[in-house]
Amino acid sequence: MTEPTIKTIPPERLLTITGLEIQGKQDGKWRKVVKGVDLHLNRGEVLGLIGESGAGKSTIGLAAMGYAREGCRLSAGTINYLGKELRNAPESELESIRGYKIAYVAQSAAASFNPSHKLVTQFAETPLAHKMMTFHEAKTKAEDIYGRLFLPDPAGIGFRYPHQVSGGQLQRAMVAMAMACDPDIIIFDEPTTALDVTTQIEVLTAIKEVVKKSNCAAIYITHDLAVVAQLSHRIMVLRHGLCVEEGDARSMLDAPREKYTADLLAVRRQVKEVSPPKAEEPLLKVENITAGYNNGPAVLHNVGFEVLRGRTVAVVGESGSGKTSVARVITGFLPQSEGMVYFDGIEMSPYLKHRDKDRLRKWQMIFQMPDVAVNPRHKVKDIIGRPIRFYYNPGRKETARRVSELLDMIELNDTYLDRYPSELSGGEKQRVCIARALAAQPELIICDEVTSALDQLVAEEILKLLQRLQDELNMSYLFITHDLATVRAIADDVVVMYQGRVVEHGPRDEVFTPPHHEYTQLLLSSVPKMDPDWLDQVLAERRRLSA
Amino acid sequence: MKKESKWIKLYKASPLSARIGLAIIIFGLAVALFAPLLAPYGESEVVADVWLSPGGEHLLGTDQLGRDMLSRIIYGARNSITIAFITTLIAFFVGAFLGLTAAVTGGWLDHLLSRIVDIFMAFPTLILALMILSVLGTSVPVLIVVVALLDATRVFRLARALAMDIAIMEYVDAARLRGEKTLYIVRREILPNALPALIAEFGLRFCFIFLFISSLSFLGLGIQPPTADWGSMVRENSGAINFGILTPLYPAGAIAVLTVSINMVVDWFLHRSAQIRA
Amino acid sequence: MNFLFPIIIKRTGFALLTLFAISILIFAGLEALPGDTAQAILGQGATEENLAALRKELKLDLPLATRYASWLGDLAHGELGNSLSNGRPVADMIGWRFENTLILAFSAAAVSIPLAIVLGLICALYQNSWLDKFLSTSTLSAISLPEFFVAYLLIVIFVVQFELFPSVAILRPDMAFLEMVNVLVLPCLTLTLVVLAHMMRMTRAAIIGVLSSPYIEMARLKGVRRVKIIFYHALPNALAPIINVVVMDLAWLVVGVVVVEVVFVYPGLGQLLVDSVSKRDIPMVQAAGLIFACTYIFLNLSADVLSILSNPKLRHPK
Secondary structure, eight states, rough: OOOOOOGOOOOOOEEEHHHHHHHHHHEEEEEEEEEEOOOOOEEEEEEEEEEEEEEEHHHHHHTTTTOOOOOOOEEEEEETTTTTTTTTTHHHHHHHHHHTTTTEEOSOOOHHSOTTTTTHHHHHHHHHHTTOOOOOHHHHHHHHHHHHHHOSSSHHHSSOOGGGOOHHHHHHHHHHHHHHHHEEEEEEEEESTTTTTHHHHHHHHHHHHHHHHHSSSSEEEEEEOOOHHHHHHHOEEEETTEEEEEEEEEHHHSSSSSSSHHHHHHGGGGGOOOOOOOOOSSEEEEEEEEEESSSEEHHHHHHHEOOTTEEEEEEETTTTHHHHHHHHHHTEEEEEEEEEEEEETEEEEEGGGGGGGHHHHEEEEOOSHHHHHHHHSSSSHHHHHHHHHHHHHOHHHHHHHHHHHHHTTTTOOOTTTTOOGGGGGGGHHHHHHHHHHHTTTTTTEEETTTTTTSHHHHHHHHHHHHHHHHHHHOOEEEEEEEEEEEHHHHOOOEEEEEEEEEEEEHHHHHHHSSSSSSHHHHHHSSSOOOOOOHHHHHHHHHHHHHO | OOHHHHHHHHHTTTTTHHHHHHHHHHHHHHHHHHHHHHHOOOOTTSSOOTTSSBTBBTTTTTTTBBBHHHHHHHHHHHHHHHHHHHHHHHHHHHHHHOOOOOOOHHHHHHHHOOOHHHHTEEEEEEEEHHHHHHOOOHHHHHHHHHHHHHHHHHHHHHHHHHHHHTTTSHHHHHHHTTTTHHHHHIIIIHHHHHHHHHHHHHHHHHOOOOOOOOHHHHHSSSHHHHSSHHHHHHHHGGGGGGOOOOTHHHHHHHHHHHHHHHHHHHHHHHHHHHHHHH | OTTHHHHHHHHHHHHHHHHHHHHHHHHHHHHSSSSOOHHHHOTTTOHHHHHHHHHHTTTSSSSSHHHHHHHHHHHHHTOOOOOOOOOBBHHHHHHHHHHHHHOOOHHHHHHHHHHHHHHHHHHHOOOOSHHHHHHHHHHHHTTTOOOEEEEEEHHHIIOOOSSOOSSSOOOOOOHHHHHHHHHHHHHHHHHHHHHHHHHHHHHHHHHHHHHHHHHHHHHHHHOOHHHHHHHHIIHHHEEEEEOOOOOHHHHHHHHHHHHHHHTTTTTTTHHHHHHHHHHHHHHHHHHHHHHHHHHHHHHHHHHHHHHHHOHHHHHHHO
């Protein structure tokens, strides 16, 4: 590897990483997780690091601060910040840089703020440690930054404890904390991933604002290309610890050089062709449902919609919208206090244990987390075979034949029969869950956020598989999701939920074309697009409307 | 064949402390099993003078009545281990069965059992045991039942907590939605996942019960003479210590060695299953 | 603060309820005797007169509920009845012994709690160092040692070998302070060793648990110094688990005290309890048991309240 000589380094260069190798300990052996990555960062620049899980993007982000997590080590390469080598530098030297010159914004602010101390005390910690300012000055500065990040009550919010502040606000308070010492570099590690889209846009706006006005550089780490498109000047695509391609943000989005990047770009552009609904008796009818947990306040108010045979209904909403509770009422886990669920025109008992076996067979469910949706102690053939034996009990030979057939349908083969879930990838586990649902030969499958725990490319494969199975078997799907790209890819009809109520429902294209309900409008406009100018346009539009 | 190689692999991965522990446990069990063959003298046979020092015909000397100490310790292994083992089995089956069922069924049964257990756990076991034994008197069956039931409350807590953690898993939801019966869910979905933790708990419980019964015996309220039992033997010979005779330390040491060994094996087992989960 | 009040009231209520349940249990213990209670206590050889006297003494001629109510009423007035074995009032025999037991338990707690927390903290800070490994292995063994083994081992070392302390710990009211300390050293050391290992391991685990949380990583990434991370970021959050550990181990101490008192012939409540159980002196057992239970429940309650008070989420509600 060639070391750049001093002369070739431009004066605005802040960080240069060359040949970085990071190892992680697995089963007692060191294995490379980052396999030689070069990276540089200039003042005033935002570099987007993008990749799927296992790409090593967060690990690289932390390495830029000379930090390796427990069980990891920075095994080779150089990390040069303004002439200082950070790899394996003494802890005291790193302490004088971290938080002061290079700051970090974590994925979950709720977990990363210390629950025992007030926000402003945590804000002031690093400036006070470096004797930059007095507590009073730090407080004034915090107020100023809180205000610039559009936090409500900038003077008072700092005196709250982390659990007293909402998730989106806390994330912004963490951005503010990173700004406390006016650092040269800020590392954003998936700062909006855990947030709802309508909250995400607020945080993105705040980050963009801050980076533009201060003279710092930033590394923005995410799995979402559309998010990174809004902020980055340059993008680096990572896969399995290696750089796939790197380049100017706009030109990469317009014309990616590598197929992997092109695949990532194409991922959210899938659109289902919708046929108009036929007039017929609905398969599932949900009527005026009101329900709450443990005699608490109602989380669902008067919810009603229908699912027709062979069609897909998507229930969309953000956290707290009640979309998951709807699924729990339909499945009988959460008995409703008012209203009724009809299946094939027949009333269903609110209680799961009062429903008969044949009814239960006709609708199956696929869950959000494939990791916990299959029993880790059962083999694949038992997971898929159990519903066959339970509902049909056709004998050993026939069961084995059906299991093979189902594996074939989900594009796996007989080599999977004797495997345990720990020997499967996330996508394969989700396929097994689909096969388990199909084994009952259902008429309706309820899919609860089935793609949200998966990487984007894998998620797309799963959606394609579900679509193909629907075309072949003419089942209905009820899709619970927060992701509008998924809705476009799979739904015929859409139900939009907000705070436990249905705000809009109908055929997808009708709901998605204006005029919308106010909330649908907000939701639709908050979903990031690949277009780098999207955020600016949305903000301009919103300002125009509110003016 | 496959199973065997798995065990060998497991053994090869184990640290020295666990191997030593395992060897001692197996040795202890063998001694308990073949006590009459191994012991040079009878269990309560008076063979020599009081408190002879170790050596010669009596490897560990004699006790306060002139019985051979080594023979008594060998028979003691049989009595003490067997009684503690039966007690642990009862405690375990009652506690684990009720705990798993309470977690899966929920409702009034869970509430009732949990409240009862709360009350029992808000009370030191030894004191409770002493009070019950003062009323019922001390005999081996009473001892076993009382200690087993008191310890079952601890097992109940653990089993219930374990099952609660597993019952919220989506694969259990999937089984419920399929219409599976409670017994199937407990047996096929929950038990296999709770098993490693329960096995470790069995080891710890056995240790605890073994120590507990030894303490009761030491206080004179457990296993009664002339039965050879390690805890009672410490008590019977305790007077010797003031003359500088180490006799009471032998049975006490035997208890210590066995419980330490079990703890070493369990610790490794817990460490290993924690690693697998992570 | 008004937010904490209802929670604390609720916990206190539960403690009182538990105490009530235990009083029933203790009372029922007497009733559960197979056949005639008086007969069971005095044995087959008892004369009719003795039996009648005992029945009256135990108020066996009255109905169950009435007896329970009057027993509870007597308790409230500090009237614990008379010993069956020597006829003296139970309260007189218990008072000073309880004091002795408290002295022993408190001195053991005063040594073991700070020691365990400091050692646990050191082990957590220097995880996987030789000191940590040594302490972890030795405490793992120490946990599973019976109290009497520890006690006799100490006697062999300090009494038989070095003749430093007496093996029998008898307290007299006219003892000088130093003399008392001399007598207390061995029982106190035994108890300390018995609880220290467990308390230290749990403290270590609690601190390591907190140290692995994301806000500690965040503090490191903010360049906070190691010492400050421990005392400012980790300790306030480790407080609740540590308090729970300490109290759990004080409960072990209650159990340990009984055995240790017997070994050292220490005139405390535990010794009395064991003697009374073997004599089946039921009023005495009931009274001593009740005192142990009250202490234990009080400890549990204070742990609960302290850990509620140390939880910022409860101290500062939304």
